[in-house]
Structure formats: structure tokens, C-alpha cells
Amino acid sequence: MKKTPLNEIHYELGAKMTDFGGWDMPIEYSGIIEEHHAVRNACGLFDVSHMGEIKISGDNALEAVQRLITNDAARLSVGDILYSPMCRENGGIIDDLLVYRTGEESFLLVVNASNQIKDFNWIENNLLEGAVAEDLSDNYAMVAVQGPESKKLLKNITDLPLDDLAYYHFFTGKVADKEVILSRTGYTGELGYEIYFNPSDANHIWHKIMEAGKEYDLKPAGLGARDTLRLEKMFCLYGNDIDETTHPLEAGLGWTVQYNKDNFIGQKAICKFHDHGFERRLVGFKITGRGIARHDYEVFAKGEKIGSVTSGTHSPSLGKSIGLAYVKKEFAKTGAEIEIKIRNRMVAAEVVLKPFV
Amino acid sequence: MSTKEGLFYSEDHEWVKKEGKIVVIGISDHAQSELGDVVFAELPEVDEEFDQFDNIGVLESVKAVSDIFTPLSGKIIEINEELLNAPEKINESPFDEGWLIKLEMSDESELDTLMDSEQYKAFIEGE
Structure with a gap:
């Protein structure tokens, strides 16, 4: 299995590790729910060097x-x-x-x-x-510092003018005295930063962030919390919600398709979907009955199969069961009543089109 | 990781506490730790009867679904209703408040197929 330069640190911290696409990655340290709340309310530090x-x-x-x-x-x-x-x-x-x-x-x-x-x-x-x-x-290792306290924390270890850095912009400069690319991006929906640097600086940067993070209740956070955080914001996960069998329009990514620019690969096909329509749509749902939906569970309405779940989890912020599913287009309406088959039981759920949190 | 004296354990990481003909069943501290934050419990119905090692329910953590197997044959006489609204008790108190079911044994000799706490400790260390 491939290891990030921070692999030993994860073991020292007692992380539960998992094989994630061939990488030995931390799934959780203190617990997914605790790490999730740390990112929503304070800040969390993720190793995302596998990117x-x-x-x-x-x-x-x-x-x-x-x-x-x-x-x-x-x-x-x-x-x-x-x-x-x-x-x-x-x-x-x-x-x-x-x-x-x-x-x-x-x-x-x-x-x-x-x-x-x-x-x-x-x-x-x-x-x-x-x-x-x-x-x-x-050539790059990468960490994500995410959460409402992330800016204050990073100001302790960089002179970069973070107040001037808008969402989806980046600086090059120094963090903890090492050359980095620092961008205001992330996968959690919170204020946050992703930092790219030479793998040989990884241990140094991780420790400096952890040290600076003490007064902000920073917690190391794993892929488990990364998943619950992104799902509450309805961000797609490749391999679950989107893949080569899905196109951007049905995935709700129409805003990322610029029809007017010159020829790009896939343009003709996507224009055709745009003009002639398509069958299904990725939607959010919250379960109103009891249970947790998981990837590949079937979705029904009035006894007829109308789609399948692509992601599902327990939302730590809401204390409820949420997920994403492809459903026939007529059900892609806020409040549409659907059912999810969980171990031979039909469980009631409701379509949600805006981020859960 | 703790084990508790005076209990029987299965290889599926359930513990059994004998109270006469009745047994209380839960999952071990090791099992709850491996599972992570338990956020959903599906338990059998009272009066349902099961054979040893039957699947009697499901525990779900944030990431994973895991089956519960009864370590003994018998009839369910009580389930821990608290867990339906507070499944985190399984993490917080696996040997006590986090118990799952009470079962009336149909074959007490099956207890001989389970491990004691020393054997179980060795079992999880070897896993």
C-alpha cells in the first residue's frame, strides 16, 4: 500500500487506518463524530497527501x-x-x-x-x-486545515495576508517557514485552507499546525469525518456519486459546464443532454423512518423502483440519516416522498435539494 | 481495552452474562471500539426464537454496518429499548448500560462452547 509522508504520525496518534484506493489512510483518530464537530465548530487537520x-x-x-x-x-x-x-x-x-x-x-x-x-x-x-x-x-504532500478557527490558527504560522484570500484563490509563500501553495478551498463547506508542500516538509508542517492549533481546539481528522462533512454539504464524491457512467448535468453539476467555450471533450454529448433532457437526477434525501441508507441501496416510490442510493450516512450535525441518490427526474422535487429498501424493509425518506447543513 | 470477569464471550465479540436460565447479551469493549461511534441499532422482537449464531440484528457506525449474532439459542425476552434512541450507550458502557438483549436459553450446554474472559483476552490479542 502507498503511504503518505505523514503515515507514521497517524500510527503514533493511534488512528484507525484503512485502504483507501491503494493508500494507507487514517479513517478516524478520536472518533468520526467528535472530529466532525471539531471541524464544524473549531477546526480539524486532514492529511490529504494522497491527492x-x-x-x-x-x-x-x-x-x-x-x-x-x-x-x-x-x-x-x-x-x-x-x-x-x-x-x-x-x-x-x-x-x-x-x-x-x-x-x-x-x-x-x-x-x-x-x-x-x-x-x-x-x-x-x-x-x-x-x-x-x-x-x-x-512532489507534493498536502494537508487541509478546515473549520471556523482555521484562519486565526494559520495566522500564527504564516505572514501571508489571509484576510485578502478569497474563496477559490491561492497564494504561494511560506507557512511554518516552508515554501507552500496555500488555497482557500476544502471539502467540508467550512472556512478552510488546503496547503501543498514538499513531502520532506510534511512532518514539520503537521507539527507546527498541531502546535498552533492547541488554543483553537484543533483535532486531527480522518477520512470518515471528511465524508460526513462533505455529504452534509452535498458535495459529490467520485466513485460514489459520480463516475464514468454519470454525466455532469444529472449529477447537478450543470453550473460547471460552459457551453459557449470552444470545443471541449464531451461537449456534443452534454449539449444533447441539455437540449433533449435526461432520465435521472442526483438528489439529496433525509430518512424520516428508522435506518441508515448505504451505497447501492434501492430507492422506490409507490412500489416502483425509481433509483439507487450513491452515498448515505448518519449526519452528526443533524443527528439524522441523510444521503444522495439518483432518482427518476419527476421525483427530483423538494419534499418528494420516496422509500429506501434497507435490509428488506421499506423506510420512508424525503427528497432534499439544498445542502443539509 | 478491557474485558470483564465472570462473563462468557463468543468469537463474534458478544458477551454473555448468566442470570439463572436467563442471559444478558451485549458486545465487548473491543467490538465497540473496532466499530466506532454506533449511531443505529436494529434489535429483534421480544418472543422471537433463534438458534445459536443466528443473525438477530444490526449495529451501524457512521461508516459501517455490522451484524449481531446470538451466541446462544433461545427466546428473546427483553430488548434494550434505550438503544433505539441512544445507541451511543454501546460505546459508552458496552458491558452495562449498552446491553442488547435478554434471552431465555433453550440449551445451557451451549455455554461450554464460549470463552471465558482470559480466553477471550488471548483471542483478541491473537486476532
């Missing part, structure tokens, strides 16, 4: 990126970030990623760990002339 980083540069880098993603990278100034799916010709989502504009003709794509090799091959095979792709995943 992949792919650099695209060269005279034609902007055009090359534009061809690969559905969102519009031309809108980015240096220092800006955007979220975008990367699709196949048929509109199927290869990955969802962040695009950092690091120079006029230089971009850093941050991709899901489980897709890193697939993405890099796809990018190389579909790269326009005049652009070069490099897989820099081994």
Missing part, C-alpha cells in the same frame, strides 16, 4: 486545459482556482478536479487519488500540441 497533482504547461497550456475540462479556465487569473469535471466524449465523468492557474500558461490540476494514473494517461492522450503534462503527485 494527485498534474501540471500542464507550455505555449498552448490554456487551450489544452480548456479542451480537457467542462468549466472555463480562461476566466481564471493567475492565483485563481476553479472546480470542473473532466469528461469523456460521451459525457461520462473521468474525474472531478481543481484547476489552479499558476502562470499565464501554467496550470496545476488536483485530482482524486484513485484516478491519478487514469487521469494522467487521459490527459497525455488528449493533450493539444504545444502543451506538456507532468505528473507531480510525488
Whole structure:
């Protein structure tokens, strides 16, 4: 199994570890619910070094990126970030990623760990002339500091003007005396930052953040809390809610598709879905009966199967059972009554279209 | 991780406390720790009858679903209703307030197939 440079620290902290897409990653330290509340109410520190980083540069880098993603990278100034799916010709989502504009003709794509090799091959095979792709995943370690206290905490270990850093923007500079990329991004829906740095600085940066975090009740947080936090905000998880069999429109990612830009891969197919409609839609649901829905559980309405669950969990913030599911489009309405089959029992649930928290 | 003296244990990490013909059944401290925060408990109905090692319910943590197996045959005479609204008691007090069910044994000799606390301690260390 692959290990991040912080692997030993996780074991020292007594984390429960799991195989996450081939990486030995912490699932929880003190407990998912406690870590979840720490991020919502104070702050949490996540090791997300498993994420992949792919650099695209060269005279034609902007055009090359534009061809690969559905969102519009031309809108980015240096220092800006955007979220975008990367699709196949048929509109199927290869990955969802962040695009950092690091120079006029230089971009850093941050991709899901489980897709890193697939993405890099796809990018190389579909790269326009005049652009070069490099897989820099081994050059970066990454942590996320997330929660309402994250800014105050980081001000103790950086002189970067964090008050001037808007959502989805980044700085390069020093944190704990080490060179980093620091962006105001995250997967929790809270004020938060993601920090990229040389793997050899990982232990130093982790300890400095933990030390500075003492007075802010910082807790190390694992992938378990990361999942409950993102699900409460209805952020898609690749491999659960989106994959190559889903397209951005049915996944509720229509806002990331810029139809007016020049030819991008998947444009024709997605335009067709846009103009002629599609069958199903990803929706949130809260369970009104008793039980917890899990990935692949079937969804029914009036005795007829209308879809399936893609993510489900207990929401620590609400104390309720929530999830995401693809359902037939006519049920994608706030308050629509559905049922979820949990171990041969039909359990009542209700469609929710806005983030749960 | 603690085990408790005077109880019987199964390889599925249930504990059994004998009170005459009746046994109280729960999950061990080790099991609750492995499971993580328990957020949902599905327990059998009173009067249901089960054979040894039958699946009698489910405990769910935030991340995972895990079956409960009865370590002994018999009839359910009481379930811990508290757990339906406060499943976290299983984490907080696995050997006491977090008990799951009371069962009237149909075959007391099955107790001989279970481990005592020393054997169980060795069992979880070897796992």
C-alpha cells in the first residue's frame, strides 16, 4: 500500500487506518463524530497527501486545459482556482478536479487519488500540441486545515495576508517557514485552507499546525469525518456519486459546464443532454423512518423502483440519516416522498435539494 | 481495552452474562471500539426464537454496518429499548448500560462452547 509522508504520525496518534484506493489512510483518530464537530465548530487537520497533482504547461497550456475540462479556465487569473469535471466524449465523468492557474500558461490540476494514473494517461492522450503534462503527485504532500478557527490558527504560522484570500484563490509563500501553495478551498463547506508542500516538509508542517492549533481546539481528522462533512454539504464524491457512467448535468453539476467555450471533450454529448433532457437526477434525501441508507441501496416510490442510493450516512450535525441518490427526474422535487429498501424493509425518506447543513 | 470477569464471550465479540436460565447479551469493549461511534441499532422482537449464531440484528457506525449474532439459542425476552434512541450507550458502557438483549436459553450446554474472559483476552490479542 502507498503511504503518505505523514503515515507514521497517524500510527503514533493511534488512528484507525484503512485502504483507501491503494493508500494507507487514517479513517478516524478520536472518533468520526467528535472530529466532525471539531471541524464544524473549531477546526480539524486532514492529511490529504494522497491527492494527485498534474501540471500542464507550455505555449498552448490554456487551450489544452480548456479542451480537457467542462468549466472555463480562461476566466481564471493567475492565483485563481476553479472546480470542473473532466469528461469523456460521451459525457461520462473521468474525474472531478481543481484547476489552479499558476502562470499565464501554467496550470496545476488536483485530482482524486484513485484516478491519478487514469487521469494522467487521459490527459497525455488528449493533450493539444504545444502543451506538456507532468505528473507531480510525488512532489507534493498536502494537508487541509478546515473549520471556523482555521484562519486565526494559520495566522500564527504564516505572514501571508489571509484576510485578502478569497474563496477559490491561492497564494504561494511560506507557512511554518516552508515554501507552500496555500488555497482557500476544502471539502467540508467550512472556512478552510488546503496547503501543498514538499513531502520532506510534511512532518514539520503537521507539527507546527498541531502546535498552533492547541488554543483553537484543533483535532486531527480522518477520512470518515471528511465524508460526513462533505455529504452534509452535498458535495459529490467520485466513485460514489459520480463516475464514468454519470454525466455532469444529472449529477447537478450543470453550473460547471460552459457551453459557449470552444470545443471541449464531451461537449456534443452534454449539449444533447441539455437540449433533449435526461432520465435521472442526483438528489439529496433525509430518512424520516428508522435506518441508515448505504451505497447501492434501492430507492422506490409507490412500489416502483425509481433509483439507487450513491452515498448515505448518519449526519452528526443533524443527528439524522441523510444521503444522495439518483432518482427518476419527476421525483427530483423538494419534499418528494420516496422509500429506501434497507435490509428488506421499506423506510420512508424525503427528497432534499439544498445542502443539509 | 478491557474485558470483564465472570462473563462468557463468543468469537463474534458478544458477551454473555448468566442470570439463572436467563442471559444478558451485549458486545465487548473491543467490538465497540473496532466499530466506532454506533449511531443505529436494529434489535429483534421480544418472543422471537433463534438458534445459536443466528443473525438477530444490526449495529451501524457512521461508516459501517455490522451484524449481531446470538451466541446462544433461545427466546428473546427483553430488548434494550434505550438503544433505539441512544445507541451511543454501546460505546459508552458496552458491558452495562449498552446491553442488547435478554434471552431465555433453550440449551445451557451451549455455554461450554464460549470463552471465558482470559480466553477471550488471548483471542483478541491473537486476532
